[in-house]
Amino acid sequence: MTTTKAGPMLEIDRVAKRYGGTLAVAEVSFTIGKGEFIALMGPSGCGKTTTLRMIAGLDTPSEGEIRLWGRRINEDAPWERDAPLVWQNYALFPFLSVVKNVEFGLKQRRVPAAERRKKAMEWMERLGIAGFAERGVDQLSGGQRQRVALARALALEPEMLLLDEPLSALDPHLRVRMQSELVRLHRELGITFVCVTHSHSEAFAMADRVVIMSEGRVQQIGAPREIYRRASNRFVAEFVGGNNLFSGTASSAGNGALRVEGPFGAALAPRPSEPAIHDGAAVTLVVAADRIDIASARSGIGNEIDARVVTLEVVGSSATVFLETAGGVDLRVQRSLHEIENTPLNPGQAVIARWSQDEGYFLPA
Amino acid sequence: MSDARSTQTLPSASPVTSSARATRLRFAAFWGLPPLVWQLAFFVVPLGFLVAMTFWSVKSFRLTPDATLANWTFILNAGFFRNAYVYTFWLAGLTALLASLIAFPAAYTLAFRLQPATRRFLVFMLVVPFFTSYPVRIYSTQIFFSPQGIINAALHPLGLGPISVLNSPTGTVIGYLVLTLPLVVLLQTFALMNVPKTLIEAAHNLGCGRLRTILTVIVPSARIGLVVAATFAFVLAFGDYVAPLYLGGSKPPTLSILIADQVKSGNHWPRASVVAVIMILTLVAVMSTMLALAYGRRGAKP
Numbered sequence: 329m330t331t332t333k334a335g336p337m338l339e340i341d342r343v344a345k346r347y348g349g350t351l352a353v354a355e356v357s358f359t360i361g362k363g364e365f366i367a368l369m370g371p372s373g374c375g376k377t378t379t380l381r382m383i384a385g386l387d388t389p390s391e392g393e394i395r396l397w398g399r400r401i402n403e404d405a406p407w408e409r410d411a412p413l414v415w416q417n418y419a420l421f422p423f424l425s426v427v428k429n430v431e432f433g434l435k436q437r438r439v440p441a442a443e444r445r446k447k448a449m450e451w452m453e454r455l456g457i458a459g460f461a462e463r464g465v466d467q468l469s470g471g472q473r474q475r476v477a478l479a480r481a482l483a484l485e486p487e488m489l490l491l492d493e494p495l496s497a498l499d500p501h502l503r504v505r506m507q508s509e510l511v512r513l514h515r516e517l518g519i520t521f522v523c524v525t526h527s528h529s530e531a532f533a534m535a536d537r538v539v540i541m542s543e544g545r546v547q548q549i550g551a552p553r554e555i556y557r558r559a560s561n562r563f564v565a566e567f568v569g570g571n572n573l574f575s576g577t578a579s580s581a582g583n584g585a586l587r588v589e590g591p592f593g594a595a596l597a598p599r600p601s602e603p604a605i606h607d608g609a610a611v612t613l614v615v616a617a618d619r620i621d622i623a624s625a626r627s628g629i630g631n632e633i634d635a636r637v638v639t640l641e642v643v644g645s646s647a648t649v650f651l652e653t654a655g656g657v658d659l660r661v662q663r664s665l666h667e668i669e670n671t672p673l674n675p676g677q678a679v680i681a682r683w684s685q686d687e688g689y690f691l692p693a
Numbered sequence: 694m695s696d697a698r699s700t701q702t703l704p705s706a707s708p709v710t711s712s713a714r715a716t717r718l719r720f721a722a723f724w725g726l727p728p729l730v731w732q733l734a735f736f737v738v739p740l741g742f743l744v745a746m747t748f749w750s751v752k753s754f755r756l757t758p759d760a761t762l763a764n765w766t767f768i769l770n771a772g773f774f775r776n777a778y779v780y781t782f783w784l785a786g787l788t789a790l791l792a793s794l795i796a797f798p799a800a801y802t803l804a805f806r807l808q809p810a811t812r813r814f815l816v817f818m819l820v821v822p823f824f825t826s827y828p829v830r831i832y833s834t835q836i837f838f839s840p841q842g843i844i845n846a847a848l849h850p851l852g853l854g855p856i857s858v859l860n861s862p863t864g865t866v867i868g869y870l871v872l873t874l875p876l877v878v879l880l881q882t883f884a885l886m887n888v889p890k891t892l893i894e895a896a897h898n899l900g901c902g903r904l905r906t907i908l909t910v911i912v913p914s915a916r917i918g919l920v921v922a923a924t925f926a927f928v929l930a931f932g933d934y935v936a937p938l939y940l941g942g943s944k945p946p947t948l949s950i951l952i953a954d955q956v957k958s959g960n961h962w963p964r965a966s967v968v969a970v971i972m973i974l975t976l977v978a979v980m981s982t983m984l985a986l987a988y989g990r991r992g993a994k995p
Binding site: 406413421424 | 894
């Protein structure tokens with residue numbers, strides 16, 4: 329729309345935030361492009377919400393700079409910014425009716441009464457809450473309140489929408505529906521969404537790019553698939569879930585491959601170009617759980633590890649099989665139910681865990 | 694299956710619950726009865742006596758049990774009573790308004806702008822005035838405003854004054870404020886502290902500056918507490934005897950002055966009781982109206 333604006337929309341440049349003696353954000357840098365759906369993800373206390381609050385202007389960075397279209401906005405008051413926030417607990421005004429809540433921001437911007445009512449009704453229509461216009465917010469369910477909060481923010485037609493754990497207060501069924509609705513809204517509106525979440529399934533399902541944070545620092549930034557397929561460090565590999573981490577000692581295996589030997593057994597994986605790994609170095613091999621197969625006999629192809637079935641967990645149409653190798657290392661395998669229904673997997677049964685050499689990658693130990 | 698279980702457990706459970714109820718009742722009676730008896734003896738009975746006395750008569754300065762409406766018709770038709778009623782109501786209302794307005798900035802600062810430790814200290818300081826008895830404070834206020842008092846002494850070199858607020862309605866209102874302000878600040882502070890921080894941040898986020906946020910979000914959110922604080926100020930001022938006596942000069946008289954006058958001149962307790970009962974009814978009406986105002990409006994249905 330605004331073609332004069334070049335470069336990234338929002339730059340978070342070496343931003344830190346201290347509250348008294350505690351460091352909430354140590355050093356965070358990333359950029360957000362116009363129209364992107366960015367998820368800030370990490371465990372509680374990682375600084376993701378503080379980062380979002382600094383973007384909204386509710387907190388001021390102690391160090392570093394936040395720039396919007398190249399202009400420093402550190403000191404701009406929250407009411408001077410155009411970044412409405414959808415709060416975890418919705419923060420609707422209980423003394424106003426639903427439609428007055430939705431109109432609230434427009435009223436502060438001095439939009440004439442008739443026009444703001446029309447706009448508010450349009451947004452409520454779009455979010456399926458037009459029927460509740462005259463109700464009090466305390467007469468709504470959680471899901472309906474969520475929609476009111478969204479309508480209230482979107483009625484301002486901002487270029488950026490901030491969401492703080494938008495789905496965490498909803499029941500699981502509603503969460504999935506709201507998740508796809510947010511994705512649809514983002515696609516239709518073409519504005520920037522910045523969403524804070526502690527759930528990797530939410531982040532990966534909705535966002536174009538995910539910023540993973542821990543202890544006030546960015547651990548990895550990338551597209552969900554990229555992060556999932558290649559975690560940049562141990563924290564990410566573990567936090568993202570569904571990964572097996574094997575520690576062992578590296579030795580050269582020729583043909584651009586490395587051999588890792590450890591308590592789990594031994595396996596081959598491609599030698600990374602960066603960083604260089606010497607023979608005898610301690611390394612961690614990462615293999616995604618859904619890239620491992622279970623077989624009843626060795627085939628001599630790829631990496632094969634002897635293991636025993638510990639237990640089987642079935643959720644819907646996918647199953648997680650927990651194995652233990654001869655060396656006592658836990659190993660998890662994720663398959664669709666359909667793929668394993670002909671393999672007997674009783675606890676204690678001996679099986680072979682098998683994966684292709686290309687599926688493993690290394691992290692520094 | 695669940696039926697079978699409930700029929701099984703029910704007979705054994707019911708004696709247990711009934712004995713538990715008896716224990717609970719005994720407990721409630723033990724702790725609840727003494728204050729109940731106290732209230733009955735020293736509040737309900739005297740109140741009943743007060744109401745009964747309005748129908749008595751005074752014969753040659755002696756109180757005589759009777760069943761006459763003469764006291765009511767006399768007071769209700771007396772011009773001096775109507776004037777005093779309007780005057781007292783107006784001054785108490787003005788005090789409630791002034792106290793609320795003067796207290797709000799202080800309460801806002803206490804609730805939102807100060808560190809918890811500073812706030813605790815200042816809240817403590819607001820309780821300190823209640824350590825000294827109220828008449829003593831009014832005496833000192835009288836000395837403050839007297840023609841040779843501190844205030845006029847300070848104003849004189851500036852070529853101002855002397856100001857004379859003593860023996861005037863202004864003096865009465867100042868006295869009422871001495872009585873009510875600390876309490877109103879306290880009540881408002883607690884009301885404002887209960888306003889959810891996220892609502893304030895949400896208002897900022899949606900484009901409200903600080904002042905607009907106060908008007909559009911903070912005051913409506915704290916409405917109940919603010920109304921209760923103002924109502925307290927009204928109730929205290931409406932019934933106060935000390936401020937109008939020492940600072941207002943009892944001219945024109947407020948209702949409490951009127952009560953004293955009725956008793957002093959002519960020993961007319963029944964007429965004084967009529968005034969007192971009317972005052973009580975007024976306060977009940979004012980409080981119900983204010984509370985309806987505070988809790989009512991939206992959400993008439995639960």
